[in-house]
Amino acid sequence: MAVVRVESLVKRYGAVTALKGVDVFIPNGSLTAILGPSGCGKTTLLRCIAGLLLPDEGRIYIGSQEVTRVEPFHRNLGMVFQRPSMFPHMTVYENIAWGLRLRRWQKHEIPRRVREILELVRLKGMEDRRYNQLSGGQAQRVVIARALAPKPDLLLLDEPLSALDAKLRAELLAEIVDIQRETGCTTLLVTHDQSEALTAADNLILMNEGEIVQQGAPLDIYRRPQSVFSANFIGTNNMLPCTVARLDAPGVVLKLEDAPLELVADLPAFPVEIGQPVWACVRADDIDVIPQETAPHYRNVVKICVERAALTGGFVSVEARLEAHPLRIHVSGSARFALLEQSPAFLTVSLAHVTLVPRD
Amino acid sequence: MKLDSLTAEAGEQTLPRLDWRTRWRRWWRAHGATALLISPLLIYMLLVFAVPVIYQLAFAFYSRQLYRGVLWLPVPDFTLTNFVRAFTESEYVDSLAWTLGVALFTSAVSIALALPIAYFLARYKAFGKPFIELSFLLPIFGEIFTLYALAYALTPSGPLNWLLMSLGVIREPLQLIRNPASVIIWMSIPTLSVLLIRGAIAGVDVMYEEAAQTMGANSLQTFWHVTVPLAKKGIMGALLLSVSGGVGAYTLPLVLVGPNNIWLATRIQREVNPFYNYPMASALGVILTAISAALMYLYLRTQEA
Amino acid sequence: MKLSRPVLVTLNIAALLLAFILIWPVIQMMLSSFTTDIDFPPRNFTLNAFGNIVWPSYFLAIRFSLELGLWTTLLLLAICLPAAYVLERRRFPGRSLLSVLIFVPTIFPGVTYVSAIGIYVAIFFPYLRGTFPIVLLGTAMGAIPLVVRALQASFATTDPVYEEAALVMGAHPLQAFVRVTLPIIGPGLITASMIAFTAAAMSFTPAFILGSGQPTAAYYIYREIGKVGFTPSVAVMVLIIQVVVLGIVQAMYFIFRRQFRGLFV
Ligand SMILES: Nc1ncnc2c1ncn2[C@@H]1O[C@H](COP(=O)(O)OP(=O)(O)O)[C@@H](O)[C@H]1O
Numbered sequence: 001m002a003v004v005r006v007e008s009l010v011k012r013y014g015a016v017t018a019l020k021g022v023d024v025f026i027p028n029g030s031l032t033a034i035l036g037p038s039g040c041g042k043t044t045l046l047r048c049i050a051g052l053l054l055p056d057e058g059r060i061y062i063g064s065q066e067v068t069r070v071e072p073f074h075r076n077l078g079m080v081f082q083r084p085s086m087f088p089h090m091t092v093y094e095n096i097a098w099g100l101r102l103r104r105w106q107k108h109e110i111p112r113r114v115r116e117i118l119e120l121v122r123l124k125g126m127e128d129r130r131y132n133q134l135s136g137g138q139a140q141r142v143v144i145a146r147a148l149a150p151k152p153d154l155l156l157l158d159e160p161l162s163a164l165d166a167k168l169r170a171e172l173l174a175e176i177v178d179i180q181r182e183t184g185c186t187t188l189l190v191t192h193d194q195s196e197a198l199t200a201a202d203n204l205i206l207m208n209e210g211e212i213v214q215q216g217a218p219l220d221i222y223r224r225p226q227s228v229f230s231a232n233f234i235g236t237n238n239m240l241p242c243t244v245a246r247l248d249a250p251g252v253v254l255k256l257e258d259a260p261l262e263l264v265a266d267l268p269a270f271p272v273e274i275g276q277p278v279w280a281c282v283r284a285d286d287i288d289v290i291p292q293e294t295a296p297h298y299r300n301v302v303k304i305c306v307e308r309a310a311l312t313g314g315f316v317s318v319e320a321r322l323e324a325h326p327l328r329i330h331v332s333g334s335a336r337f338a339l340l341e342q343s344p345a346f347l348t349v350s351l352a353h354v355t356l357v358p359r360d
Numbered sequence: 361m362k363l364d365s366l367t368a369e370a371g372e373q374t375l376p377r378l379d380w381r382t383r384w385r386r387w388w389r390a391h392g393a394t395a396l397l398i399s400p401l402l403i404y405m406l407l408v409f410a411v412p413v414i415y416q417l418a419f420a421f422y423s424r425q426l427y428r429g430v431l432w433l434p435v436p437d438f439t440l441t442n443f444v445r446a447f448t449e450s451e452y453v454d455s456l457a458w459t460l461g462v463a464l465f466t467s468a469v470s471i472a473l474a475l476p477i478a479y480f481l482a483r484y485k486a487f488g489k490p491f492i493e494l495s496f497l498l499p500i501f502g503e504i505f506t507l508y509a510l511a512y513a514l515t516p517s518g519p520l521n522w523l524l525m526s527l528g529v530i531r532e533p534l535q536l537i538r539n540p541a542s543v544i545i546w547m548s549i550p551t552l553s554v555l556l557i558r559g560a561i562a563g564v565d566v567m568y569e570e571a572a573q574t575m576g577a578n579s580l581q582t583f584w585h586v587t588v589p590l591a592k593k594g595i596m597g598a599l600l601l602s603v604s605g606g607v608g609a610y611t612l613p614l615v616l617v618g619p620n621n622i623w624l625a626t627r628i629q630r631e632v633n634p635f636y637n638y639p640m641a642s643a644l645g646v647i648l649t650a651i652s653a654a655l656m657y658l659y660l661r662t663q664e665a
Numbered sequence: 666m667k668l669s670r671p672v673l674v675t676l677n678i679a680a681l682l683l684a685f686i687l688i689w690p691v692i693q694m695m696l697s698s699f700t701t702d703i704d705f706p707p708r709n710f711t712l713n714a715f716g717n718i719v720w721p722s723y724f725l726a727i728r729f730s731l732e733l734g735l736w737t738t739l740l741l742l743a744i745c746l747p748a749a750y751v752l753e754r755r756r757f758p759g760r761s762l763l764s765v766l767i768f769v770p771t772i773f774p775g776v777t778y779v780s781a782i783g784i785y786v787a788i789f790f791p792y793l794r795g796t797f798p799i800v801l802l803g804t805a806m807g808a809i810p811l812v813v814r815a816l817q818a819s820f821a822t823t824d825p826v827y828e829e830a831a832l833v834m835g836a837h838p839l840q841a842f843v844r845v846t847l848p849i850i851g852p853g854l855i856t857a858s859m860i861a862f863t864a865a866a867m868s869f870t871p872a873f874i875l876g877s878g879q880p881t882a883a884y885y886i887y888r889e890i891g892k893v894g895f896t897p898s899v900a901v902m903v904l905i906i907q908v909v910v911l912g913i914v915q916a917m918y919f920i921f922r923r924q925f926r927g928l929f930v
């Protein structure tokens with residue numbers, strides 16, 4: 001178990017710069033998720049940490065030791081790859097035991113440890129099976145067990161669920177979280193699936209185009225995105241172009257562009273001044289349909305005109321227009337559905353939670 | 361793949377200029393293991409293939425001289441005599457023309473025979489499929505033994521003559537061994553090319569053929585205007601293999617016709633042994649190689665399109 | 666497309682006929698091996714042909730063929746395995762050029778570069794003429810492109826993730842290669858060895874052109890044909906060498922197949 005620190009890491013593939021000076025801090029014992037769209041450099045970062053790639057610039061520390069140029073086999077890590085990597089020529093037992101032997105475990109401890117770890121990943125009794133006798137989910141569990149068995153300083157998971165189908169994915173994710181809690185092993189989970197990251201992680205790192213965009217607690221990033229990318233990447237976010245009208249303790253009053261409308265938002269983390277252009281971000285789930293007569297009790301009440309409404313899963317997704325700006329709303333609960341049915345063309349809504357991100 | 365290495369090099373050049381020691385150390389750290397692992401093969405191919413072949417190219421322009429009255433040694437004169445002889449003296453010209461002509465003719469015949477059979481094997485479940493597939497692979501395994509075996513089928517008292525005589529086609533047994541005709545017949549029989557073309561045709565979606573048929577094309581038209589053009593790469597590959605095999609044919613004429621046959625490869629060997637005319641042998645070897653290289657070039661051109 | 670039944674039957678018969686023509690020489694040779702003469706239809710079945718062979722010298726030729734096959738296999742695996750690995754797994758400047766260069770020999774008719782080697786050795790290393798190493802080098806050269814291609818293909822179809830997993834688990838690269846990569850590419854390795862072995866053990870041209878003393882089986886039979894023509898005893902010799910080589914290849918395949926159980930299924 002160890003703290004992991006990555007300092008201004010740069011990695012180039014020929015003309016492509018996959019990592020452009022990445023700084024990451026992974027607290028001891030945390031389950032940190034790296035979230036970002038495909039091709040943003042997540043795998044590259046993970047492989048640098050694992051030692052499978054040599055970065056062009058920057059430093060990597062695991063615990064107190066700098067490991068930037070240390071060979072992967074001297075790093076004491078566990079890694080689960082994007083693609084199936086259980087050795088097909090070894091049984092489940094051999095897969096795990098070989099890893100223990102490589103880490104110089106005592107001979108007599110190995111069988112006990114293998115049994116213990118197989119119990120943890122719920123594969124008891126499958127010791128003698130080979131890859132072709134296991135399902136995809138089971139094989140991936142073997143790889144997780146193999147990675148965890150020697151008690152690594154750090155567990156790296158590179159989209160460990162991407163090869164599985166949806167149901168298995170949720171199941172195994174929950175198990176990974178449980179296992180991580182139980183072992184307390186510092187874990188780095190790479191994924192491009194926001195729900196996976198939000199579900200599992202206690203620490204979230206948002207990445208885009210080879211750079212870290214935001215790092216923090218998942219809820220914090222969800223509630224207070226600090227950039228357009230953060231705001232757009234997690235959840236369904238509406239971006240309204242505004243300018244700061246005045247500062248009004250404890251918040252900010254904004255003027256919506258091209259419309260005679262004012263919105264109130266909390267004070268953002270970055271300094272603002274009057275007249276500055278900003279994006280007002282409002283999540284689709286944070287927009288509340290309200291009866292017109294109760295309007296005075298709500299914040300930011302506006303009238304919108306509905307263009308399309310469709311039931312998707314547990315909520316109605318409404319595409320609407322606030323003046324000239326498109327607005328998406330998720331309406332849930334029978335009471336709200338009733339309001340929607342009453343006045344299908346116009347709705348009174350409250351923009352309950354507005355956050356600001358810079359706009360230039 | 362190509363792009364990778366190019367951009368990698370371009371990337372290295374933009375780095376600040378370093379002294380050669382640092383550069384070397386960096387290069388060694390990045391590619392040292394690679395160089396060590398690949399060098400045995402490269403050294404082997406350099407010493408056993410490249411150097412002899414380059415010398416062959418050089419010898420082709422040498423003349424020869426009797427050394428101590430026992431040994432003909434190549435002398436660096438840089439003449440074109442050998443090539444002039446190769447393209448003027450009738451024994452060489454005949455040999456060249458015959459080799460090329462037979463290779464082209466037999467390849468054309470064998471591909472023509474292979475096409476319908478390959479189509480059938482690609483699209484339908486043939487009766488006796490394992491037997492058929494095995495038979496096409498057989499000649500690759502120990503080619504020369506197949507030739508020895510073939511000779512037994514062609515002897516005057518052998519099965520082919522027996523068959524022809526029983527059918528009343530001929531009265532007297534044909535002398536097929538020591539006769540170039542046997543080589544031509546054998547080269548015309550498609551073997552590996554059936555499998556290659558079958559693979560190419562199997563890669564053509566049946567949908568295209570069905571589309572052509574719904575447009576009113578009959579089977580022959582469909583095959584000729586849709587299947588063959590779509591499978592062109594594979595067919596050209598089979599053709600090239602066949603032609604270059606024919607051009608370089610050595611053991612086949614040697615076994616079926618004998619050591620004094622007209623084929624170019626045998627001619628080269630005879631220049632070495634018994635004539636010890638290394639320069640002439642080299643010149644003929646260069647010509648043979650040039651023909652093969654030209655074929656390869658044509659082939660690559662068809663693969664690009 | 667749908668072909669009519671008569672056409673299909675015709676094509677099937679044509680395919681069978683072709684297959685029969687290709688297989689017939691082998692059958693004919695077997696028939697000839699067990700008769701007093703080589704006439705067709707075969708009469709007078711005997712085993713006399715087996716008695717008419719000069720066994721000791723033919724055994725020497727077979728042994729030489731097998732030795733040549735064994736050494737070629739070892740030599741080619743030793744040099745081609747690392748090269749194929751690097752060509753498939755490592756990125757480095759000049760990689761694409763190299764992978765083309767390795768296949769250049771395929772466009773050279775075998776006899777031209779074998780005689781080039783012969784001439785080269787005769788002029789520069791006359792004392793090495795006809796020695797075993799020269800025959801071995803010439804024989805192995807011919808199989809290089811095939812062996813490299815087979816090995817490269819098996820590396821290409823094996824995900825590098827296994828090697829990386831082994832490295833992260835604490836295996837030294839060499840350890841990872843021996844314990845993980847080799848077993849996983851096992852089937853490809855056997856295929857490559859089989860190609861190298863058969864090519865060398867059945868080879869004729871290099872021993873014929875480069876060798877001076879001991880002939881390979883193919884060359885021995887060629888000389889025998891020159892002396893006595895196509896006789897039943899020559900047929901027996903051809904039969905024996907083919908049975909021996911194919912038998913060894915089959916046995917190798919069978920043994921290793923059990924070794925790599927998990928991978929063939
Ligand atoms: N071996 C490579 N050669 C060249 N470019 C690469 C290589 N590997 C990754 N890249 C590029 O680097 C970027 C980041 O890739 P990666 O780390 O795999 O992204 P992710 O895992 O986030 O999907 C991508 O643009 C990808 O195309």
Ligand SMILES: [Mg+2]
Nearest residue numbers: 042043082159
């Ligand atoms: Mg990735």
